[in-house]
Amino acid sequence: MRILVIEDDKDVASFIRNGLAQAGCNVDHAANGKDGLFLATTEKYDALVVDRMLPGVDGLTVIRTLRASANSTPVLILSALGEVDDRVKGLKAGGDDYLVKPFAFSELLARLEALARRAKSSSDGAPTTLRAGDLEMDLLRREVRRADKPIDLQPREFQLLEFLLRHAGQVVTRTMLLEGVWDYHFDPQTNVIDVHISRLRSKIDKGFDRPLLHTVRGAGYRLDG
């Protein structure tokens, strides 16, 4: 993945750069909005990480300018704990996802991968079937099968599995699940999500040799193909 990080805070920037580089990403960095805008328009990236507060041209203006010039590179907005409707403002300006500092790096990486993937898959048109290994989900009939054996899921379990399948091979955090499946944007404090995952796991992995749904310690979950 090729990522552009527009962030003026040196520590945060180097933290993100190192982490992304370790995860095998190709990272460019701009310390202000003007340079960032220049790089974003002249180079091709899979995703951008844009800090809201930037010297000179601020983050939201960068995003608006990009969107106005028909650049649809997915953008993840970073924001310090500040205003409330930040999230709404950021998404309105054309951002694709939103992350509040301080954040865990695994959360950032998971969200970036999801964004980059979404951008790619949306160009393939909407699929009617999702697959991971021998697990298959028919979105039209709302049926799930593994190795041709039908699996009976509750509506919410279906949504949960759909979200995991759409992000197959990537780490999905608990916060992402609460957002993507339940549409609430706060930190699920306890293991409430874990319980749903373990129920889903018992339905799709029980009785099969190869588990599909993995727990990634300190980060979240991953559904492998």
Add this chain to the structure above:
Amino acid sequence: MRLPLLFRTNVFRLTLGYMALFALSVGALSAFIYWATLGYLDSQTNATIEAEINGLREQYERRSLNGLREVIEERVARDREGRSYYLLADAIGRPLAGNVPYWPVGVDDARGQWVDFVQRDSDTPVRAMLLRVGPGLRLLVGRDIRELTAIRQTLRRASFYGITLTLGLALVGGVLLAVSAERRLAEINRTTRQIIAGDLTRRAPHKGTNDEHDELAQNINAMLDQIESLLTGMRHVGDSVAHDLRGPITRLRNRLETVAAAEAPRREDLADCIAQLDQVLATFNALLRIARVESGAYRSAFTTVDLEPIVRDVGELYQATAEERHVTLRCEARPGVEVFGDRELLAQMLTNLVDNAIKYTPEGGVVTVGLERRGDTAQLRVADTGPGVPEADRGRVLQRFARLDQARSQPGNGLGLALVNAVTSQHHGRLTLGDNSPGLVVTIELPALTPPRATAAV
């Protein structure tokens, strides 16, 4: 108090202003009395003189020069007090009759009919009227105006003393007023300076006289009490943060030390450390979230929120957890209960309550989440069959980091109910903890929005 300081005080400046105004009115009054009195006396004197001179002219016209002389001599003789002055003189000023020995120097009928002069022999001020009675004949009739002059001087002196006295009294009064006001304010100022210097226990003195200074002192004291209680609260939070986070951070440090000392650090150990750090971060985030809720930062984004889907969502979210712990979770939500608020905050609030309820309910227990409309309020109830909260502790558990002894064994940061409390008060709601016998029932009453009027059937 030093004098230059005194001039700076507002009371003193006000008093000086009043003093000037007062002196001006006393002056105006004196002037009026002066002009009215003197004007009256003046016109009296003038009228007498005029009447007399007219009489004398008539005498001359009837009885010619000799007759006039006779009348004049007669009148002089009759005026024992010597207050009237007469002089009949020829063209060059030689006296022909009267009690003025010579034509007064500088007195000339050319200067007008009325003259004031000083009779040189007796040093008497005289008001006189001049008249040409015939060819080469000049007549002067005058009156002693010593009294008039004396009255004038008395009046002038009275005005002068009056104004001076007024100014003096006002000055003294002003100084006294300013000094006393300054003294009261100085006490308050001294108190505030001591507080600025760091002694927050100081209070402004008040005498119980209920005047404006007393009121000011009392208000300042009330404000200080409020600030002190807020500060104490903050200090408590700070202490709690330090205390509650020191434990996990110390454990983490020891753990990392062990990991660092190991020959080959294991991945799981590091992952554990990260998980512990995440806990610390989560506590910080929860604290920040509470602080932001309390600051009213979310209020601007408030909108109409239907509570029923939130209750359903949270219920559904926790159904699995409840079953896992063999606790029955029941949702009894009436539709159409709307409030003005923030969906996320309300959901997080309910999440915390349900989370707590399930956590503290023993196996086989029941947690009930209820939503209904009662008059003007939307009532949310979360009841459990756990150990409950003793009445004495019910106020305390709403504070940050407050954890009851039996809760210490359970995971949690002691911030759940603090957030619930903050969210409730930001929504102008009321939070009450009650007895479910057995168990705890948390009731949250929020101002409900008026439901849309049911549309009439067509």
